[in-house]
Amino acid sequence: MKTEGETVAAETAAILEGILKRYRDDDGNIISILQDVQDVFGYIREDAVNWFSKKLDIPASRFFGVVTFYAQFHLRPRGKNIVSVCCGTACHVKGGSKIAEQVKKELHLNSEGETTNDKRFTFEVVRCVGACSIAPVVLVNSKVYGDMTVDSTSKLIKKLKEGAGAKK
């Protein structure tokens, strides 16, 4: 088993040191560490976890226990753009599942959490983003699109693919 935490590149280590400092200044919450790691890398990198585990003398299993408990954390890289369809109550009764179907169809993906081959888009389902009064809602990264229909969803995805409103 690989235990050496030092096996990260020098520049990565510098970033991790920064996160570690903030953690020490704060009140020692490994969730904050993981949130920072995900902010920087887009997902939870195993080598980063091992690095912290070693530095802090906290078993890596505790980190992974936290990672797998909270929906926010991802163990695999995601696409550059996250297209999330809300399936909270208000969106559900206004036809959110049809919108989700349409997004999947347009992106040629089969299920939640998948990423397109070109790594540009990841499709996710969220449960309420607090924009229930304009349900059903689609989020592209953090931009909210409300009152969606199957048609407007198709158009939105087509536009995103062409590059409007999405990261390349």
Add this chain to the structure above:
Amino acid sequence: MQKNNLKKVIVRVCIGTGGLAAGGKEVIDAFKKEISDRCIDIDLDFTCHYQKVGCRGFCARDVLVDVVDGDKSLTYQCIKPEMAARIVDEHLIGGKPVKEWLIDDTYYAFHAKQKKILLKDCGTIDPEDINAYIDVGGYSGIKKVLSEMNPEDVISEIKASGLRGRGGAGFPTGLKWEICRKTPGDTKYIICNADEGDPGAFMDRSIIEGNPHSVIEGMMIAGYAVGSDHGYVYIRAEYPFAVERLRLAISQAHERGYLGKNIFGSNFGFDIKVKLGAGAFVCGEETALIASIEGQRGMPRAKPPFPVHHGLWGKPTVINNVETLSNIPYIIRNGAQWYASIGTEKSKGTKVFALTGKVKNTGLIEVPMGITLREIIYDIGGGIIGDREFKAVQTGGPSGGCIPAEMLDIPVDYESLAQVGSIVGSGGMVVLDETDCMVNIARFFLEFTQAESCGKCVPCRIGTKRLLEILDRITKGLGREGDIELLQKLSSDIKAASLCGLGQTAPNPVLSTIRYFREEYEAHIRDKKCPAKVCRDLLTYYIIEEFCKGCGACLRACPSGAITGEKKKLHKINPDICIKCGACFEVCKFKAVGRE
């Protein structure tokens, strides 16, 4: 307009999440541009302010723009950037409002029965400016408390106001503070619960986005009352704007010396840290929330001991909901008597609800406790979209229940809703109409709670899974005789044996739908029919011969190639290939696709 009688014109643009999604920022930019273009040209003497304000509640009519001219204020609805030019020309410069874009009677009806305390400031002040809050009396509550009241006075004031927790359980806030105050300990904590996990509720988000300083002030007053100098706000990471606003507000309060040490020259100090939730519904439960702040998996533990005795890092801790805390400054400023004069005998004050679903006017509303459901849905909400028939209103989210039409006249307060098998909860109110299937709704909530069950206790972990399986088979047409009784039995076991509120309330949506809509369950189980025509597996699609024009729209829309037919001739759906997606039903302009 003549130069001399020019007044101050304020353009207020809503930038809550709803407003932003509808293009609030673009509208602000358009106004700025139009005004600066014109003002230079024609050398007008009035000053224009663009104010950003938080949620005004009526999200269905976003973007809302107020033009305040002296003491006259007019509001435009559904404004798009390209409409700014005309408003600037005709109204700001010409003095004649653009009548057809002004809000109409619906807007007034939407507000007539509301009583806005928290939302009033939310929709009028700039949430990114501490001075805006101070101008409307902000931070005078904490000032008053520090200069005139001792902690016991504050507690009795809150007790006298009758305020009860808005996070779901309705526990009296003053009492909670008192217990915590009396618990011995040097270090105590105040936690603001901004996890807002109920899918379909967004009042806490709107309050933080629209009036973050009221929450900060509420926490400070709570801190003074219980003897705590440390606060945490546990907020969902899914609310990036709210997090940003809150952080900004905290830093502004620091700069002013309103947070930190020796506040207003007293020896009281208070500090607030923001902790981001990581996406787990159960972390809204107080003991799970504490575990999460401590950096652990967010699993609840058995109570007692309650957090007021044994909370964060083992210290006495008060956990209050955002809305609860936001009420505090207003109570201190206006007095307990004033607050207690609103509402019913046991439920005082106002409650903010997120009115969503099949009503015409969706949005955020604030109503006095004791208003009837009918008033909310018909007077404020304007009735059901498309004037379809009302079926039920779901309150309290995954822990709540569905209330049927016969009960629309009950007053909205903690006791009355509990009596009919639902709860006030955090304040989600999702209106359902005849096109909603109640078994599907129950299944929807169980899918949610089952996924969010933390897995610590067996009744919840396995019980919700079994409930979901049974509901699943019923909606698929595989329900069996006796399933309803099985659901009821299982539900009562789960309620009785679960460790925390999640499991204890998870069966409520199932029980309340069985209680009021049993015949719908029976139709699914016995006749294999979904009366609301929602459950896919129970539907069949067919072409109604006399309406079909042979236009081919359905044929093109069908993803599975189940439809055949020549142009201008009758089409046909092959039931063996049909995947029941409903695409044909939706595209047909001639209502020639039937389903049952």
